[in-house]
Amino acid sequence: MMRYCFICIFLYGYFVSSGQDVLWGTNAVETREDVLKSALSFERQAFEESDLSRKGFFLLQKSYCYKKIGDYQSALDILNRVKIPSRDTLNRALKYEKILLNYLLGNYQRSFDELLKYRLSQGTSQGEVDGDILILEILNLIGLNKWEEAKELTLMNADHLGTDSEQVEAFFSGRLKPKNPDKAYTLSLFLPGVGQMYSGYFLKGVLSGGIQTLLVGFSAYSLHQGYFFTGGMTGVALFYTFYLGGARHARELAVAKNKERAREISLKFMKGVK
Numbered sequence: 001m002m003r004y005c006f007i008c009i010f011l012y013g014y015f016v017s018s019g020q021d022v023l024w025g026t027n028a029v030e031t032r033e034d035v036l037k038s039a040l041s042f043e044r045q046a047f048e049e050s051d052l053s054r055k056g057f058f059l060l061q062k063s064y065c066y067k068k069i070g071d072y073q074s075a076l077d078i079l080n081r082v083k084i085p086s087r088d089t090l091n092r093a094l095k096y097e098k099i100l101l102n103y104l105l106g107n108y109q110r111s112f113d114e115l116l117k118y119r120l121s122q123g124t125s126q127g128e129v130d131g132d133i134l135i136l137e138i139l140n141l142i143g144l145n146k147w148e149e150a151k152e153l154t155l156m157n158a159d160h161l162g163t164d165s166e167q168v169e170a171f172f173s174g175r176l177k178p179k180n181p182d183k184a185y186t187l188s189l190f191l192p193g194v195g196q197m198y199s200g201y202f203l204k205g206v207l208s209g210g211i212q213t214l215l216v217g218f219s220a221y222s223l224h225q226g227y228f229f230t231g232g233m234t235g236v237a238l239f240y241t242f243y244l245g246g247a248r249h250a251r252e253l254a255v256a257k258n259k260e261r262a263r264e265i266s267l268k269f270m271k272g273v274k
Contacts, residue, residue, distance in 0.1 A: 032069050035065045035068050035069050036065070036069070038061075038065050039062045039065035039066060042058045042059070042061045042062035042065065043058075043059075043062055045058045046058035046059045046062065052083060052084050052085065053084050053085070053090060055082075055084075056082040056083070056084040056090050056094070057090060059078055059079070059081055059082050060079070060082065060090065060093060060094060060097070062078050063075040063076075063078040063079050063097060063101075066078065067097075067101065072101050072104045072105050073105060075097075075101055076098065076101040076102065076105065079094055079097055079098055079101070082094055091121070092118075092121075092122070095114065095117070095118045095121065096118065096132075096133070098111075098114045099111050099114045099115045099118060099133070099136055100136065102114060103136055103139060103140060103143070106143070106259065108140050108143035108144045108262075109144060111136070111140050111143075112137070112140040112141070112144065115133060115136060115137055115140065118133065119133070134153075134157060134160070134161075137153060138150050138153050138154055138269070139266050139269065141153065142262050142265050142266050142269065143259075143262045143263075143266065144262075145178035145258050145261075145262055147172060147265070150172070151168060151169075151172040154168045154171075154172075155168050155169075171268075171269070178258045178261070179198065179199050179200065179254035179255075179257050179258055180254065181251040181252075181254040181255050181258075182251070183195075183198065183254075184196070184198050184199045184250040184251050184253065184254040185247045185248065185250055185251040186247075187250065188208075188246050188247035188249075188250040188251075189247050192208055192246050193206060193207075193208040193210070193246070195246070195247060195250025195251070195253075195254075196208055196246070196249065196250045196253055198250070198254070199250055199253035199254040199256075199257050200253070200257045201253050201257070204249075204253065208246045208249070208250075
């Protein structure tokens with residue numbers, strides 16, 4: 001389907017052919033230890049620098065170091081320390097990196113919000129071709145389970161992405177609707193275990209339903225035998241705990257399943273699976 005090397009955006013981003021060469025030079029840094037040493041060096045240079053633009057530049061290079069070793073949260077935290085004039089040429093790179101790092105961390109809504117702010121600052125509209133931003137826009141929509149919007153955006157830019165409408169339709173066809181976390185919660189309240197099954201975790205649903213059935217049986221037996229305290233305080237209390245806990249767990253599983261499926265689709269999109 002897609003013939004782009006989408007994965008490049010995760011490794012290099014905005015400075016793939018220019019600014020990041022300053023960081024790595026002619027020989028790429030190989031070890032984690034060397035990368036962290038470089039990060040420390042950039043931190044020292046940023047600390048000693050009084051000019052805000054140059055300080056921001058060194059912090060950006062430090063952020064690249066942490067991105068290279070996969071520590072995306074630290075890379076993002078470093079960028080949040082940067083304070084440079086709004087018209088500084090470095091701002092575009094900083095905004096792009098925040099979009100990318102939030103996406104890599106799974107913060108799809110935050111990444112998408114940052115992306116819209118980026119487009120506003122660059123004077124481009126949603127869905128308009130703007131380098132890797134378009135790819136990240138589609139991937140964020142997939143991450144947010146807005147697959148119809150992702151498909152429409154892909155169709156709109158099919159030529160730019162090296163594909164056609166038939167391939168796009170084939171790629172997005174049959175994609176199941178995302179699980180509704182609130183529905184999973186309600187189903188579990190109605191019948192324990194069903195919410196987990198709806199979320200795509202059948203065995204967990206069976207286990208949850210089985211445990212709660214046993215607790216109901218234990219409570220009924222205890223009350224029948226005259227053990228009111230045991231049946232009422234232990235069995236019923238435990239059932240109530242598992243009952244509400246199971247419903248909350250079902251909601252969490254629905255969210256987890258949506259994220260898992262979104263990741264799978266995103267990977268297929270990047271790999272160009274037909």
